[in-house]
Amino acid sequence: MQIYLDYSATTPPRPEAIATMQTIASQQWGNPSSLHTWGQQAATVLETARMQVAGLIGAVNPETLYFTSGGTEADNLAIFGVTQQYSQPQHLIISSVEHSAIAEPAQRLEQQGWQVTRLAVNRQGRVDPQDLKGALQDNTVLVSIIYGQSEVGTLQPIEELAKIARNAGVLFHTDAVQVAGRLPLDVKRLGVDLLSLSSHKIYGLQGVGALYIRGGVKILPLFGGGGQEMSLRSGTQAVPIIAAFGTVAELAQQELMAESDRLRGLRDRLFDRLGDCSDLIPTGDRLHRLPHHVSFCLTEAAAQKSGITGKTLVRQLNLAGIGISAGSACHSGKLSPSPILTAMAYPEASALAGIRLTLGRDTTTADVDWTAMVLQQILDRLQCTRNNLQLTMYN
Numbered sequence: 584m585q586i587y588l589d590y591s592a593t594t595p596p597r598p599e600a601i602a603t604m605q606t607i608a609s610q611q612w613g614n615p616s617s618l619h620t621w622g623q624q625a626a627t628v629l630e631t632a633r634m635q636v637a638g639l640i641g642a643v644n645p646e647t648l649y650f651t652s653g654g655t656e657a658d659n660l661a662i663f664g665v666t667q668q669y670s671q672p673q674h675l676i677i678s679s680v681e682h683s684a685i686a687e688p689a690q691r692l693e694q695q696g697w698q699v700t701r702l703a704v705n706r707q708g709r710v711d712p713q714d715l716k717g718a719l720q721d722n723t724v725l726v727s728i729i730y731g732q733s734e735v736g737t738l739q740p741i742e743e744l745a746k747i748a749r750n751a752g753v754l755f756h757t758d759a760v761q762v763a764g765r766l767p768l769d770v771k772r773l774g775v776d777l778l779s780l781s782s783h784k785i786y787g788l789q790g791v792g793a794l795y796i797r798g799g800v801k802i803l804p805l806f807g808g809g810g811q812e813m814s815l816r817s818g819t820q821a822v823p824i825i826a827a828f829g830t831v832a833e834l835a836q837q838e839l840m841a842e843s844d845r846l847r848g849l850r851d852r853l854f855d856r857l858g859d860c861s862d863l864i865p866t867g868d869r870l871h872r873l874p875h876h877v878s879f880c881l882t883e884a885a886a887q888k889s890g891i892t893g894k895t896l897v898r899q900l901n902l903a904g905i906g907i908s909a910g911s912a913c914h915s916g917k918l919s920p921s922p923i924l925t926a927m928a929y930p931e932a933s934a935l936a937g938i939r940l941t942l943g944r945d946t947t948t949a950d951v952d953w954t955a956m957v958l959q960q961i962l963d964r965l966q967c968t969r970n971n972l973q974l975t976m977y978n
């Protein structure tokens with residue numbers, strides 16, 4: 584039995600996405616910048632996809648959407664596109680639970696003399712809007728706060744945060760990569776200036792994303808070249824996978840309500856099933872939460888006593904045919920605690936022992952029940968083995 588529960592890492596491309604990509608790659612392979620028939624056919628495909636993706640986020644004008652190579656590039660374009668307009672370092676505000684595609688550019692700016700405020704979060708991973716109010720300065724030029732946190736599933740109060748930034752005349756960006764296709768998105772209602780998306784998180788193909796830039800907001804391109812994407816993202820567009828992005832955006836929009844309700848039901852069932860396991864603590868916010876996202880870490884006592892890390896659990900579940908992911912990262916062979924769980928004030932042992940199970944279109948009730956049972960058995964076995972080992976050593 585094989586159960587994939589890592590839909591936040593990537594989603595299997597829908598058959599409709601593959602069909603679109605194949606059709607376009609074989610029939611409309613022209614360069615969309617070319618003026619002849621072949622080019623103009625590809626340009627039409629591109630503009631259809633732009634409309635479809637714009638529809639998913641409620642952007643009335645499709646020309647506010649700029650295709651990129653993915654969510655990472657969209658995030659970098661937002662951060663550097665805004666900040667590189669200033670000849671002198673200014674002030675940037677992010678949260679302490681950003682994806683590395685925001686956290687690392689911010690760190691790079693800091694090395695270049697920019698002042699970066701990382702807003703603290705509570706135990707559930709939420710930012711307090713009052714903290715944003717307090718952090719704004721005369722020289723703040725951008726606020727970037729992740730909408731749906733990928734590791735712990737917490738949703739931020741984006742509408743409220745964006746309003747605070749807007750009232751202060753500061754641009755507001757959100758990384759909505761994990762939210763798109765899972766919850767309704769409406770850039771106007773949210774009041775954001777910039778918003779990042781990625782195709783492979785919504786059953787499209789890897790290698791394409793988009794940045795929404797509200798009309799009238801000026802940013803600079805990251806690289807020079809042929810001036811594609813309305814001069815903001817040079818480089819010939821990957822038309823077949825962009826077309827597939829359009830296809831899945833439209834389907835996601837149609838299926839959004841039913842699918843997010845279904846996922847929410849499965850998510851809560853998995854939380855309940857694992858709730859009896861005294862060694863596990865649910866992480867993130869249970870109320871303000873991505874509908875497909877379940878995450879836990881080990882209690883400090885269990886993690887210290889057993890020496891189990893998130894990686895151990897990922898490996899053990901993989902042996903049982905179940906694919907999940909761990910929060911902690913491995914740098915140069917050394918496991919480091921998850922920066923997200925650390926920012927949420929979890930002790931180091933727990934921050935090394937975080938896991939994430941993310942559900943999707945193919946996930947069934949049986950998958951959820953089976954996974955909960957297998958995880959419970961693995962934990963019992965690992966704890967037991969460890970205790971027996973210790974007994975043997977002491978004897």
Ligand SMILES: Cc1ncc(COP(=O)(O)O)c(C=O)c1O
Pocket residue numbers: 591592652653654655656658682684729731732733758760761781782783790791792
């Ligand atoms: C919240 C978030 N932002 C950005 C990214 C990067 O997206 P991409 O893989 O398309 O570069 C990811 C991917 O894991 C993500 O979860």
